[in-house]
Amino acid sequence: MDLRWSCLGFLLIYGFSGSVLGDQEGFLSLSCGGSTSFVDSSNISWVPDDDYVSTGNGTTVNFIEGSSTSRVPLRFFLDSQEGRKCYKLPVKNISSVVLIRPQFFYKNYDGLGKPPAFQVSLGTATITTVNLTNSDPWVEEFIWPVTKDTVPFCFLSILDGGVPVISSLEVRPLPDGAYRSGMGNLTNKSLRKHYRVNCGNNTSTRFYPQVNAIEVYEIVDIPLEASSTTVSALQVIQQSTGLDLGWQDDPCAPTPWKHIGCEGSLVTSLEIFGIDLRAISPTFGDLLDLKTLDLHNTSLTGEIQNLGSLQQLEKLNLSFNHLTSFGSDFATLVSLQILDLQNNSLQGTVPDNLGNLKGLHLLNLENNKLQGTLPQSLNRENLEVRTSGNICLSFSTLSCNDIYSNSSIETPHVTMFNPTKHNGHNRKALIIGITCGVLCALLFIAFLVFIYRREKGSKFTSTAGTSSEMRNWNATKVLTCKEIKAATSNFKEIIGRGSFGSVYLGKLQDGKLVAVKVRFDQTPLGADSFINEVYLLSQVRHQNLVSLEGFCHESKQQILIYEYLSGGSLADNLYGSNSKNVTLSWVRRLKIAVDAAKGLDYLHNGSNPRIIHRDVKSSNILLDSEMNAKVCDFGLSKQISQADVTHVTTVVKGTAGYLDPEYYSTQQLTEKSDVYSFGVVLLELICGREPLCHSGNPDSYNLVLWAKPYLQAGAFEIVDDCLKGTFDMESMRRAASVAARSVERDASQRPTMAEVLAELKEAYGIQLSYVTSRGHLN
Known part of the structure; x- marks a missing residue:
């Protein structure tokens, strides 16, 4: 906010004709919270404000002026009411400049004795802070340049500031050129009156700023508005979702709407989740300044599409949907750094064009239906690729049959973050030193945990463990890979398949039919899940919980043996x-x-x-x-x-x-x-x-x-x-x-x-x- 003082700031031009004072064309006088129209002693016509605001509640309060007491209406805006609290003030074809005069009352209308403080905005500008503890009533005057048919006059709550209130709101057209400035025209600036110095004329000031007076104003810069393309796109998205996401007027200023993040007048972040989008509409592609787009859990289906124009996009979250195909848009998302596609239904292989995203440092593909060999272009420095919960997805060229038919073959896996490979011997020495230090620390911590658990006599409850530890978990049967092969006739009959792996029909030596689940996911996270399931099922027994008959955890294999349920x-x-x-x-x-x-x-x-x-x-x-x-x-x-x-x-x-x-x-x-x-x-x-x-x-x-x-x-x-x-x-x-x-x-x-x-x-x-x-x- 730029403050300019004295007569060199802004001077009222002399010579308004007396006839202007009696002309009410273009006047708007709102009785905020009022219920009836009336004409005051200055012959000004007042109307209720219901047609100009959609939130807030009306009430009345005693106002003492001199020896008289009257009931004055006011409107208050509770924090629980959704969205910004705004008036839509019509200013179309009135003049190039208008005077806006709000008056705020508290007068302990709620009986709490806590006068509120809050901010007021005009258009995209936060123009003042009202503090009714300092003055009650509080009156403001603003000179505003007209650029649109309406101007939003809004209340912005501040932390612990209380409930915004207003008693009256007036709009007055001003003649073109009524104010002049040493700084030029008011196209991108508004004025807030600081004080007035009378120059001998005692005429009422209800209509215009007083004739023959010096008025000192603050100059308030009006922030740039978001582009019309961005505003239109957001309006279409709001309409297509069927939800009130809080967008009206400018999405960024004076404060961003919910679900939106801004840098200046640019919408750079959009987060929508928990609603039924079903598809990414072309409208999203019009938000060209987006750096973050979060559409998780929005019921998206089919192909990822309509995002190819978002070349500034750095973070894209499409997780927890039902997408089935990558589409072709990723090749142009050159700024992408984080791509989260976990928990979808993506099928087939990972496309090569993901490897062209040189800035990518996190790719989350967990819990999909992907399989095959990952593009080698993704096997690079400083890129973390998460693949647990897919069907045999890795950088290895081995087939799934090769992996699971031979227990001597270690299952390839990838949840990797590749370090840089420079600085040879010094780097190796540093890594060795750090590794030794970490191992020593872990051994010491493990020793302390062991002593603590032994002294407490507690059961082993960690989800981390080894085969030897797992053997002691309530006598769950441990089988070898050789026994598993024999029970399943070398994994002959598949009875189920999922993101975790395949389920085979087996028969134990005692003739009992079992379901043998062979996990594809051999990552550390997958191992945790496997051990967690073995541990929990070894601890619980209930007729309505599937019982664990045994497990195999050797040679990198993770195999679970359940009771077989034929239904x-x-x-x-x-x-x-x-x-x-x-x-x-x-x-x-x-x-x-x-x-x-x-x-x-x-x-x-x-x-x-x-x-x-x-x-x-x-x-x-x-x-x-x-x-x-x-x-x-x-x-x-x-x-x-x-x-x-x-x-x-x-x-x-x-x-x-x-x-x-x-x-x-x-x-x-x-x-x-x-x-x-x-x-x-x-x-x-x-x-x-x-x-x-x-x-x-x-x-x-x-x-x-x-x-x-x-x-x-x-x-x-x-x-x-x-x-x-x-x-x-x-x-x-x-x-x-x-x-x-x-x-x-x-x-x-x-x-x-x-x-x-x-x-x-x-x-x-x-x-x-x-x-x-x-x-x-x-």
Whole structure:
């Protein structure tokens, strides 16, 4: 803010005609918070402000002036009201310059005795700070250059400043050339009156600044506005999402809108998540100044597209979506440094053009369906590539069959950060010295931990360990690679495949059928997940949790042996390959839900310490030949100690479509995260479809967003067609109610797993009585 003083600053031009004072053309006089129109003693017409502002609440307050007391209206703006608090003041075709005069009252209208302080902005300029502790009322006058049809007059809350208030707001047109400045015209500047010196004329100043007076003003520079292309793009994005993201007028000034980051007048950051975008529209490509684009968890599908024009882009986050193809746009993203594509459905091989991004230093491809050889152009200095959770993805040219048919071959893997290779002997000496120091420190820490645990008599609970340590975990059977080969007839029959690896049918020496899961992910993170699952399953026993029959952890192999469940997964039976052969009745679906809820309730409340599964989904609920359900796959599970009674902060892991949005945004994991995921499973059981569906109406792509409003309204037309006419309405109502409450965005509004189980038991009991009375229980 540039301050210029004295008569050399700004002088009112003499000679306004008296007729001007009586002319109200272009005048706007708002009674803020008022409810009626009126004409004051100066013959000024006042109107309520409702047509010019969309937020705030009106009230009245006593105002004492001299010996008279009157009730004066005011409007106050609570912090809980969304968005900026703005008036839209019409100034079209009035004049080139207008006078804007707001008056602010507090007068203890709320009885709290705490006058507020807040900022006021005009257009893109933060023009003053109002502090009603210093003066109540507080009056301002601004001279504003007219460049648009309207000008936003806004309130900006400040920390601990209280609630903004205003009593009146006036707009007055000024004749062209009414003010002149030693600095030239006012095109990019506004004036804030500092004080006035009268020069002998006592005429009322209600209409214009007083004639024959010297007025001293501050000069306020008006920040540049964002480009029209940027503003148009943001408006289109706001309309296409169907959400009020807070964008109106300029996105950057006086303060950036939510979800937006700015550098001056340039929009350089955009973060949108937790909504149903489905595709990256071409409009995103118009935001040419973007350096950061975050569209995680927005239900994106298909090919990555429409980003090729963003040559300034440095960080791109498209994680936790359902993208299937890289597309061709990456070749032009020459400034890209961080690319996060984890937890999508990317298939095939990694394209060579990613290697052309010379500034890239982090590429996260975890938990996709990629396979094959990584481009050698990515195997370079200072580039970290994360690939865990894919199908045999590495820099090696070995095939997956070569890797898993020969236990003597170490599984290639990559989660790498390649150091530079210069400065030969000195660098090697430095590395050796650091390595020795770190090893000594780790050995010392390990010794202290060992002594502490031995003295406390505690169980080994770390997820890090060796095969010898794992052998002591509650007598879980340890098998050799040779025994595994024999049990699976050299990995002959595949019965399942996922991002973790393949599952083979096996038979142990005692004749027991087992499922043998061979993990592709041999990275340190994958090893942690493997050891974590072995440890947890060796500690828990429950009829609704899949039991671990043994494991193999030698020669870099990570193999888990489970009890074999012939019924397949719930997902397979609902809408997968098994759904063609069997139709699950409503009573069967409820029984499966009750079984799975029992297993999860045991993890949350029955085990010690408690366990959060962290990857509850229909494909992790397995069925035996009698359709009894068991929860499986504990690779991502997390133990909760007594110290973590409310939550534990952890890196977000899970599956798109099932991931708790609150957990994703806060990284605070609780049992309610499992409840959310299980709520999605309940919706699958009710609707008979997967959580993210690419076919049909785009509006129904996301199961939670599509189904929840129907179920909350008691509208059951979205129930699986094959269930129509076969269920008791009260049973369905109870199941739908607990499903809808389980997927609330606010975790505090979700039931506990114990409460979910209790309600499902009631729904199951009602449906069981219904079908047995009709004699068609399947």
